[in-house]
Structures are given as structure tokens and as C-alpha cells.
Amino acid sequence: DVKVTQSSRYLVKRTGEKVFLECVQDMDHENMFWYRQDPGLGLRLIYFSYDVKMKEKGDIPEGYSVSREKKERFSLILESASTNQTSMYLCASSLANWAGLVTQYFGPGTRLLVL
Amino acid sequence: RKEVEQDPGPFNVPEGATVAFNCTYSNSASQSFFWYRQDCRKEPKLLMSVYSSGNEDGRFTAQLNRASQYISLLIRDSKLSDSATYLCVVTKGKNTGFQKLVFGTGTRLLVSP
Numbered sequence: 402d403v404k405v406t407q408s409s410r411y412l413v414k415r416t417g418e419k420v421f422l423e424c425v426q427d428m429d430h431e432n433m434f435w436y437r438q439d440p441g442l443g444l445r446l447i448y449f450s451y452d453v454k455m456k457e458k459g460d461i462p463e464g465y466s467v468s469r470e471k472k473e474r475f476s477l478i479l480e481s482a483s484t485n486q487t488s489m490y491l492c493a494s495s496l497a498n499w500a501g502l503v504t505q506y507f508g509p510g511t512r513l514l515v516l
Numbered sequence: 517r518k519e520v521e522q523d524p525g526p527f528n529v530p531e532g533a534t535v536a537f538n539c540t541y542s543n544s545a546s547q548s549f550f551w552y553r554q555d556c557r558k559e560p561k562l563l564m565s566v567y568s569s570g571n572e573d574g575r576f577t578a579q580l581n582r583a584s585q586y587i588s589l590l591i592r593d594s595k596l597s598d599s600a601t602y603l604c605v606v607t608k609g610k611n612t613g614f615q616k617l618v619f620g621t622g623t624r625l626l627v628s629p
Contacts, residue, residue, distance in 0.1 A: 436619075441621060442621065443520075443603070443619045443620055443621035443622065444560070444603075444619040445619075446616055446617070449616070459616070491559060491560075504562045505562075505617060507559035507560050507561070508559060509558070509559050510558075510559055
């Protein structure tokens with residue numbers, strides 16, 4: 402079974418703090434993704450990566466950065482957390498398939514609260 | 517207009533009922549279509565892909581209508597364990613290049629005894 406793990410299930414941070422969210426997958430997937438999920442807005446793509454050290458902006462990259470130094474690990478960084486970044490953050494991974502015909506496997510999510 | 521639109525529900529049905537959800541998408545260039553299931557406070561998981569000819573997996577049937585740009589999911593003989601939020605998902609973009617997924621906000625199903 403594919404396993405995607407995220408470093409924390411719940412996180413509380415203060416405005417202005419630097420926040421690191423870590424994601425690890427154990428299936429040697431090429432693609433990794435970070436989404437946030439908010440009520441009424443659904444899942445929105447923040448960043449994705451299709452290879453080590455490669456990253457592409459998603460639909461809402463502002464206020465975020467990412468790092469992929471190893472194939473299995475994809476980190477999301479909030480340089481200076483703000484209250485509007487309070488959300489559920491979901492990491493996903495998939496095999497490489499440029500037609501999008503592959504399943505994305507999600508981690509359990511991190512609920513981030515920024516005070 | 518949202519790229520993927522779904523009725524948020526909730527759909528309240530008794531066990532054994534048949535229930536159908538629809539989803540519309542705005543990008544005619546979308547190539548692939550899926551239904552994901554998300555249980556309360558859990559991560560989304562793929563339920564089934566949706567093929568042009570329609571496809572069935574046990575009690576679940578998915579249909580695609582490209583001309584009208586909508587996708588449907590039919591659940592027969594509903595079980596209590598079917599209670600979840602069902603996310604309609606389509607690929608965004610053209611025929612080439614990396615295809616990102618666009619998620620609908622989901623339709624909530626509650627199956628009662």
C-alpha cells in the first residue's frame with residue numbers, strides 16, 4: 402500500500418512564525434503535491450513537484466514556498482505565517498504520467514491554526 | 517464560475533436507496549475525470565475513474581457527458597458506510613504537459629438506518 406505521511410496532524414503557530422510542513426512518501430513516486438482545503442473552496446493546489454529539486458506553482462502559491470531535496474520528501478514552508486493561512490494542508494503523491502491518468506495518494510493532512 | 521461545480525448536499529437517504537450526484541465542469545479541454553471519496557476528517561481517496569463509455573464498480577456507476585460537460589455518480593443499495601463526501605475531480609489543461617487536478621467542493625452523503 403502507498404503510504405504518505407505528514408509530520409504533524411495538528412499545529413498551532415503564531416502570526417509571523419516560520420512554519421515547516423513535511424511530507425514523506427514511500428512508493429518512489431515522481432510527483433508530489435501540496436494542497437490546502439477550506440470549507441466551501443475545496444482543495445486548491447499550492448505547489449507541486451515532478452522531480453527532485455523541481456517545483457511548479459499551483460493556483461495559490463502566494464505566501465508559500467517548497468523544497469524537494471530528496472525524491473521521497475516534499476516540504477511546504479510558510480515564511481511568515483498569517484491568520485488567513487489557517488487551513489487543512491494535504492500532501493499527495495503520484496507516479497509520473499503527464500496525461501494525469503494516475504491516482505493521487507493523499508497523506509492524512511495537517512490542521513494548521515495560526516493565531 | 518467555478519471550474520468544477522457540485523451540489524454540496526447533504527443528501528440524506530435510507531439504507532438500500534439509490535442516490536445520484538452530478539457535477540459540471542467548465543473547461544472543455546479537461547481530459548480525465550474522477551470521483552474521490554473523503555470521510556469526515558480524513559484524506560481524499562480515489563473511488564473511481566470516469567471513462568467516456570461509462571463504467572461500473574460494484575454498486576457504483578460513473579458516467580461522463582462531454583457534450584454537456586457533466587459527470588455523474590450513481591450509488592445503488594446504499595450502505596451506512598457510504599456516508600462520506602464525494603469529490604468530483606477533473607484534469608486541468610491541454611492534451612500535453614503535466615495535468616493538474618481540479619477538485620470540486622464535494623457532495624455530502626448521509627445514509628441512515
